[in-house]
Amino acid sequence: MKRTWRFWVALWAGKIVTMGLLIAGKNGTTLPGKIANWLDPQIMRHLSVAYTDGIIMVTGTNGKTTTANLLANILREAGKVFAFNQAGANLVTGITGALIQNTCWNGTSQASVALLEVDEATVPKLCRQVSPDLAIITNFFRDQLDRYGELDTTVRLVRESLPKESVLVLNADDPLVAQFGKDHAEALYYGVERTPDSRSESQETREARFCPICGTALDYTLFHYGQLGVFNCLGCGFHRPKPEILAENIRPEEGLLLFQVGVTPFALALQGYYNLYNALAALTAARQLGLDEVSIQKGLREFIPQAGRMERFYLPEGEITLTLVKNPTGFDQVIQTMLGFEKPLRILIGINDLAADGRDISWLWDVNFERLGMQEERIHQVVCAGLRAEDMALRLKYAGVSEEKIVLEHSLTEALNCLQANRAEEAAVFILPTYTLLFPLREILERHQNGAGLSTSQAKDRGEEANA
Amino acid sequence: MKLTICHLYPDLLDLYGDRGNIMALAARCRWRGIEPVIQQASLGDDLDFMGMDILFIGGGSDREQGILVQDLMRRESDLRSAIEQGLVVLSICGGYQMLGKYYQMAGGEKIQGLGILDIWTIAGTKRLIGNVVVELDEKVLSAAKFRTLVGFENHSGKTYLGKGVMPLGKVLFGQGNNGDDHQEGVRFRNVFGTYLHGPLLPKNPHFADLLLELAMKRRGSDTCLPKLDDHLEELAHEAMVKRLLKHA
Numbered sequence: 001m002k003r004t005w006r007f008w009v010a011l012w013a014g015k016i017v018t019m020g021l022l023i024a025g026k027n028g029t030t031l032p033g034k035i036a037n038w039l040d041p042q043i044m045r046h047l048s049v050a051y052t053d054g055i056i057m058v059t060g061t062n063g064k065t066t067t068a069n070l071l072a073n074i075l076r077e078a079g080k081v082f083a084f085n086q087a088g089a090n091l092v093t094g095i096t097g098a099l100i101q102n103t104c105w106n107g108t109s110q111a112s113v114a115l116l117e118v119d120e121a122t123v124p125k126l127c128r129q130v131s132p133d134l135a136i137i138t139n140f141f142r143d144q145l146d147r148y149g150e151l152d153t154t155v156r157l158v159r160e161s162l163p164k165e166s167v168l169v170l171n172a173d174d175p176l177v178a179q180f181g182k183d184h185a186e187a188l189y190y191g192v193e194r195t196p197d198s199r200s201e202s203q204e205t206r207e208a209r210f211c212p213i214c215g216t217a218l219d220y221t222l223f224h225y226g227q228l229g230v231f232n233c234l235g236c237g238f239h240r241p242k243p244e245i246l247a248e249n250i251r252p253e254e255g256l257l258l259f260q261v262g263v264t265p266f267a268l269a270l271q272g273y274y275n276l277y278n279a280l281a282a283l284t285a286a287r288q289l290g291l292d293e294v295s296i297q298k299g300l301r302e303f304i305p306q307a308g309r310m311e312r313f314y315l316p317e318g319e320i321t322l323t324l325v326k327n328p329t330g331f332d333q334v335i336q337t338m339l340g341f342e343k344p345l346r347i348l349i350g351i352n353d354l355a356a357d358g359r360d361i362s363w364l365w366d367v368n369f370e371r372l373g374m375q376e377e378r379i380h381q382v383v384c385a386g387l388r389a390e391d392m393a394l395r396l397k398y399a400g401v402s403e404e405k406i407v408l409e410h411s412l413t414e415a416l417n418c419l420q421a422n423r424a425e426e427a428a429v430f431i432l433p434t435y436t437l438l439f440p441l442r443e444i445l446e447r448h449q450n451g452a453g454l455s456t457s458q459a460k461d462r463g464e465e466a467n468a
Numbered sequence: 469m470k471l472t473i474c475h476l477y478p479d480l481l482d483l484y485g486d487r488g489n490i491m492a493l494a495a496r497c498r499w500r501g502i503e504p505v506i507q508q509a510s511l512g513d514d515l516d517f518m519g520m521d522i523l524f525i526g527g528g529s530d531r532e533q534g535i536l537v538q539d540l541m542r543r544e545s546d547l548r549s550a551i552e553q554g555l556v557v558l559s560i561c562g563g564y565q566m567l568g569k570y571y572q573m574a575g576g577e578k579i580q581g582l583g584i585l586d587i588w589t590i591a592g593t594k595r596l597i598g599n600v601v602v603e604l605d606e607k608v609l610s611a612a613k614f615r616t617l618v619g620f621e622n623h624s625g626k627t628y629l630g631k632g633v634m635p636l637g638k639v640l641f642g643q644g645n646n647g648d649d650h651q652e653g654v655r656f657r658n659v660f661g662t663y664l665h666g667p668l669l670p671k672n673p674h675f676a677d678l679l680l681e682l683a684m685k686r687r688g689s690d691t692c693l694p695k696l697d698d699h700l701e702e703l704a705h706e707a708m709v710k711r712l713l714k715h716a
Contacts, residue, residue, distance in 0.1 A: 360620045362666030365485025390704035
């Protein structure tokens with residue numbers, strides 16, 4: 001399609017605004033994208049033709065950012081130059097802005113590949129203009145405000161909008177994702193054989209485990225978490241596809257997750273089995289792109305987590321892990337990971353209910369905090385902070401955490417002091433905030449870490465990014 | 469002493485932490501030495517409405533509700549006579565609408581409800597969503613520490629009450645039944661309906677206890693429920709009342 005005068009006006013306006021933001025010390029992509037889309041609603045289509053080696057899309061409910069960042073790390077290891085909407089700006093405006101940043105004034109691109117993290121609801125809008133060569137789908141879960149109906153709609157819209165010629169990279173263990181392969185010529189599946197926490201009975205009852213094709217209740221021989229597992233529909237025969245990339249021999253070790261695909265061993269610099277799926281999605285895509293195994297191994301092992309995704313800080317009183325919580329499945333996984341440490345736990349949970357967090361905090365009652373209650377003796381303290389500190393405290397009371405261990409503290413600084421005071425040497429300390437509390441907490445932690453002069457040496461020892 | 473609490477269609481109607489209500493009822497029984505028996509009943513299961521003490525029906529999406537109305541319709545007369553005899557029912561959002569006469573869709577088409585409550589619902593054009601504070605009617609609950617209910621609503625159906633029923637109370641913050649008449653919820657005999665979805669009872673312990681008391685009374689026990697340490701419950705309740713009514 002021929003580029004019109006509108007395109008050039010939009011591109012240059014976008015680039016000028018990007019420059020303006022840079023001069024002002026900001027690195028935003030949303031505003032330039034917004035202006036450019038207003039000037040030329042077809043701009044994504046015109047920008048996308050510059051990527052001759054292909055466009056990779058990552059979408060799904062959880063793990064988009066981590067999966068995209070893992071794949072980016074592998075691409076970097078392999079020496080590829082690529083466009084990337086790294087800031088997590090995964091709506092039309094942010095994606096456009098990132099592509100503009102990567103496009104020269106004359107309309108060519110510095111990179112031949114684009115890696116795009118795309119919000120599920122944005123997939124239809126994106127695919128009207130851009131045809132992804134590779135589409136990675138992580139999982140589909142009910143998010144904070146989702147109703148089943150809305151999730152169904154999202155899944156259907158994504159399914160209908162994906163171009164037939166896109167190669168799909170699909171989570172074989174999630175029936176909602178695996179169904180995408182049924183009407184697609186080329187689909188690659190990734191999955192896990194079993195994790196140390198996989199069970200033949202599920203303790204979680206809330207996810208609808210019905211066949212996405214015929215509605216019959218699915219029969220599972222193994223549950224990994226949520227609706228992920230080895231499923232089979234007795235109604236229509238739909239079953240978990242055989243994964244091309246299957247993770248076996250999975251075990252956590254010293255902050256890493258070790259696993260094997262075929263004969264190749266991998267180490268992932270992240271915890272939590274949900275992150276293993278993110279790694280497998282990135283790995284499958286990387287192999288499809290023809291990247292070499294050494295780069296893939298290195299990219300996964302030396303990955304630096306995103307802000308607030310199992311991010312570690314080194315303070316004088318000891319190490320703290322910061323991780324964002326935003327929906328029941330994600331929170332359940334964090335609880336599982338915390339309990340997996342087999343150490344006494346000190347936890348700060350910060351719950352806000354501003355627009356970016358989700359105004360409705362009812363989802364806290366869908367989180368399986370009872371697992372903390374059942375191992376009450378290992379919990380030294382839970383500090384509840386944020387606008388909904390009281391609701392969080394009440395939820396923990398019902399989960400069986402005794403009230404003496406629950407502290408209410410609205411000030412973040414005080415909450416953190418409380419968490420660190422009297423901490424035992426061997427305790428594992430976690431901070432779990434919702435979105436709008438993540439960055440204020442992160443700032444406080446960085447200040448403490450840098451103030452203690454521990455950032456560079458200790459962080460580097462662990463292969464972490466020094467927060468210099 | 470035992471109390472039987474039935475969670476109807478937990479596999480289909482389980483939105484927004486509905487299970488918090490069952491957890492609150494069960495815990496408040498247990499803390500008083502009453503043994504809660506929790507039943508979970510799904511499509512087609514046998515239901516003995518007379519034998520249960522509290523029936524809980526939560527909210528679901530439209531797709532599921534259609535199937536459920538049919539399933540409930542088969543049991544309509546059993547449910548109706550149990551309610552006549554004082555069965556305690558808490559129904560929320562979709563469950564609340566289903567007990568009424570009908571739900572009128574945007575196109576004018578009417579989906580029949582069970583017709584147990586003299587209420588009807590009309591599809592609205594905008595979603596009524598956000599935090600809610602309701603001042604409870606004295607006839608619903610008078611001698612309690614709190615005169616308010618706090619919760620969160622998210623519905624597009626607008627429900628109107630007929631002559632045979634009374635509202636739970638007056639909306640002090642939020643939209644309530646329909647956003648027009650400042651009423652929220654319904655009470656008819658021991659049936660309570662509300663749009664305050666999800667975990668309503670944990671933060672409204674006085675309301676939870678009202679349901680328990682009514683259930684005990686129906687079983688012929690007129691002993692008062694022993695007081696509990698509701699320190700955290702009260703803090704959570706008061707925090708929202710303070711925060712929301714400041715802006716009202």
